[in-house]
Amino acid sequence: MSGRRAVCIGGGITGVLAARELALAGWDVVVLEGRHVGAGSSSRTAAGIRQQFSTPETVRGMRYSVDFYQRFTAEVEDGTCPIVQSGYLFLYDAEDSWASALRRVEMQRSCGLSEVEALAGDDLRRRFPWCADTLVGGTFCPTDGFLLPHVVYQEGAKRVTALGGRVLQNAPVTSAAFAGDRIVAVDTPKGSFEADLFLDCTNAWTRRLARVLGAEDLEVDPLKRYLWFLARDGSMDAETLSRMPLCIVPSGMYCRPENADTLLMGGSHATPPEPDFAYDDQDRIEPHYAHDGGVDAHPWTCWAEIAEAIPAVGEFGGMTATTAGYYATTPDHNPFLGYDRQRTNLLRLVGFSGHGAMFGPFTALVARALAEAGQDLPSVEVDGAAVPLDAFRIGRAFDHAEALVL
Ligand SMILES: Cc1cc2nc3c(=O)[nH]c(=O)nc-3n(C[C@H](O)[C@H](O)[C@H](O)COP(=O)(O)OP(=O)(O)OC[C@H]3O[C@@H](n4cnc5c(N)ncnc54)[C@H](O)[C@@H]3O)c2cc1C
Incomplete structure (x- = not known):
């Protein structure tokens, strides 16, 4: 019509x-x-x-x-696929949260997500050798990833x-x-x-x-969220980093490769609602959230928590940049x-x-x-x-x- x-x-x-x-x-x-x-x-x-x-x-x-995003490639002028399917890996270090994750996997499979895998301890480390010994398991979905x-x-x-x-x-x-x-x-x-x-x-x-x-x-609150970028160094080579899935470590922090030499990190943090933010505020970086804000700044906590689950990330060379934007958060x-x-x-x-x-x-x-x-x-x-x-x-x-x- x-x-x-x-x-x-x-x-x-x-x-x-x-x-x-x-x-x-x-x-x-x-x-x-x-x-x-x-x-x-x-x-x-x-x-x-x-x-x-x-x-x-x-x-x-x-x-x-x-x-949809796979099919959308056909509408992109130069044929670039907008989705990089490098997978998503949720990591767990406690038996109770791992048990809940296993129940979620069952539910996800019943919704048709047949490819999601539950990898307990040693299976996890066989598949992803860079995972810490302290992790009890991980759920991995190879068709997840990130967008351009x-x-x-x-x-x-x-x-x-x-x-x-x-x-x-x-x-x-x-x-x-x-x-x-x-x-x-x-x-x-x-x-x-x-x-x-x-x-x-x-x-x-x-x-x-x-x-x-x-x-x-x-009830939609604009909440500032930051991303930090970390330079690869130490024992993890470029190929391993570029093939790493998006990882969510037990504390809720996450990371994924931005390219073969850079890791993107993020996670939730307790920022107040900013109902009247201006366009430029989107890129405003508060000192406590800046990558160069000193070792007491929040990104160091994020880096340390990720390194606990993925020790090789602890050997990386240092943070190079911070970016930011707003989530539009609802109560649920x-x-x-x-x-x-x-x-x-x-x-x-x-x-x-x-x-x-x-x-x-x-x-x-x-x-x-x-x-x-x-x-x-x-x-x-x-x-x-x-x-x-x-x-x-x-x-x-x-x-x-x-x-x-x-
Ligand atoms: C740090 C960070 C990490 C994130 N990570 C993820 C992730 O991993 N995965 C994921 O799926 N999402 C993620 N998100 C969230 C995701 O980016 C947003 O939910 C999504 O981009 C929202 O898109 P949108 O089009 O709804 O809103 P926006 O992209 O914000 O677009 C809203 C538009 O409305 C326009 N506008 C406002 N007022 C008016 C007006 N009066 N008249 C006309 N236009 C107006 C604005 O200019 C703006 O362009 C993240 C967000 C941030 C900040």
């Missing part, structure tokens, strides 16, 4: 992939991006892509995302245009016109845009956009994917607590299904199976938190 108009507000991975999906379904789409495509978290991400989650709906959704995010948002934007849509940059939405509980048009310095459906893809900015649109104030670490309860033609696709890059294709699939339905749905179909949307509903009770949050 043509003649239906949709406006996606925000030009990160979410907005661009949702717009592409609606354009494929015959919608006339416009993406309105406040700065430039990729100006938010999408260009500041560790971009890990995993299907090892703790809730069945997310496992199924992320299986769809991995499959710029390939996704840049090529995704080109695809929207090729499908007849428009992508406008330097077009922040600053006001709107309403008819009852519906949005009629949004205003930007590049003009006003009328539509039948509006999609909020602003993630960490969503509370501010909600004020502009008279929409519900969703699941995003909001659904219609706003105050503005009935506004879809909210926000609140990615650090996994919006991997959610991107699934989010776009949900957006298309809800756009076509004109209302919230109990589930969407993914590869012939119904994936319930309860965990992502606006107004849910936040009583089923995602356990594997990095």
Whole structure:
């Protein structure tokens, strides 16, 4: 059906992939991006892509995302595959957390993730000889990995245009016109845009956009998250580093190769919400989180915890850089994917607590299904199976938190 108009507000991975999906379904789409495509978290991400989650709906959704990113290669101008499938390895050093991991593996396999492996002690060290003797086990999924995010948002934007849509940059939405509980048009310095459906893809900015649109104030807190880069040295050679999967050590810190000579490290830290952050704040590095902030600075803790699980990383040469961006954290670490309860033609696709890059294709699939339905749905179909949307509903009770949050 043509003649239906949709406006996606925000030009990160979410907005661009949702717009592409609606354009494929015959919608006339416009993406309105406040700065430039990729100006938010999408260009500041560790971009890990995993299907090892703790809730069945997310496992199924992320299986769809991995499959999508492989297929997306056909839409990339120079044929670059946007996903590097070097695997994800969760490491455990205590019997109780290992027992929970084994239960999760069973659940993940029942959702079709047949390739996930549970490797106990010696099996783990045979497969990954750089693992410490103190580890009791690890779960490994070889089809997990990480994204080249710029390939996704840049090529995704080109695809929207090729499908007849428009992508406008330097077009922040600053006001709107309403008819009852519906949005009629949004205003930007590049003009006003009328539509039948509006999609909020602003993630960490969503509370501010909600004020502009008279929409519900969703519990989404912008929390600063840092990444650090470490130079390879010591006993680990370039080939071993470049083939290392993304590893999550028992404390929750993670690392993955950025290239054959550089390790990227990250992990959660207790930063306060910054509801009014400015664009430049995304790259602001607080001294306590700087790689050159001295041995009491947080990245040294991160490095030490990773080295405890992977001793060869302790021999690396030193930290070379820090980058940062914002997570858009919700109380249960699941995003909001659904219609706003105050503005009935506004879809909210926000609140990615650090996994919006991997959610991107699934989010776009949900957006298309809800756009076509004109209302919230109990589930969407993914590869012939119904994936319930309860965990992502606006107004849910936040009583089923995602356990594997990095
Ligand atoms: C350090 C770090 C590590 C991460 N690691 C991972 C990971 O390993 N795996 C993973 O999947 N995810 C990870 N993430 C999270 C992931 O990057 C984000 O969830 C994802 O990029 C969100 O994409 P988005 O398109 O929803 O939001 P964004 O990319 O933030 O895009 C939102 C856009 O909205 C625009 N905007 C805001 N207000 C307006 C307005 N009024 N009008 C128009 N436009 C507006 C902004 O300019 C911005 O471009 C990480 C994030 C960080 C910061």
